[in-house]
Amino acid sequence: MTVSTAAIDIDTAASQSGFEQHIDASEIRVDARTLQPSEELKEAMIEEEGVRLTVYRDVAGYPTVGVGHLVLASDNLAVGERISEDRALRFFERDLAKAKRVVVDLVGDVRLYQHEFDALVDLAFNVGEGTLSPDKSPRLNAAIAARDHDKMVEELSYHHAKGSVANGLVYRSERRANIFVDAEYADPRAIDA
Template identity: 35%
Template structure:
């Protein structure tokens, strides 16, 4: 399973697309669609095409992490997309160790969906923007509504 076009658009709306480097809410240097890492340099500027290309490469990593996390589950496309959005934001390590994933693999879908809201902090602080994002990811996961 791969992230759908609607899922890509969902993540882009959630993350935003910024064509120059900036520091995110906790001070991490970021560019494009939430891209971080050693290749991101202060003062860097990219084109929209470059941002989309980087995003696609990043998404592949998170698709793989979701597939690896739920190897025996048959997910709906909207569930897969919500999980990729979640992993994209919290990272594969946090996704892999999350109670959300444990409950999902136990077949406890509703209980797993409730876990999205627990991931609303960055740098130890509750961020309203993350609280709202998690609500939208949970809604996507449960209902298939790709609304940001």
């Protein structure tokens, strides 16, 4: 799908004049810097990650808590410790903000639909910034540089944790691709059942 020149001109003129205009990012690709993770994405991520208030080790063995929050030294938490729901929510919002910054840095001036942005935010949240670097994800970076949205979706799959295929990551990648291509946020496991 292509964006009409008129739509681009309206968006560009609005941003240059300082006049903020509501543009529906489900119907037109926009500057990623103007987007926020959608509520649909947040619900899908919570469904994928779960909400765990006790620090545990994820499939890769990393201490994790809340909604897939990788425990940092600055969090002062150890495996087995509990946190409040409020703290889990704060971690989630902070991690989402970081994933958004990673996506904005990654895509630069490539325009995205809301659902494409959401899929990339999920990817950044799930695999981390380092995994999306040009060295570790050269084909994704090349697809973004070429503004090739079809190639981008081909690079959204990450199935391995600590060198082994993790079934949860296989489904997560399928869900991410469905979000990117069709704005379909539903769990593919529920559809397959």
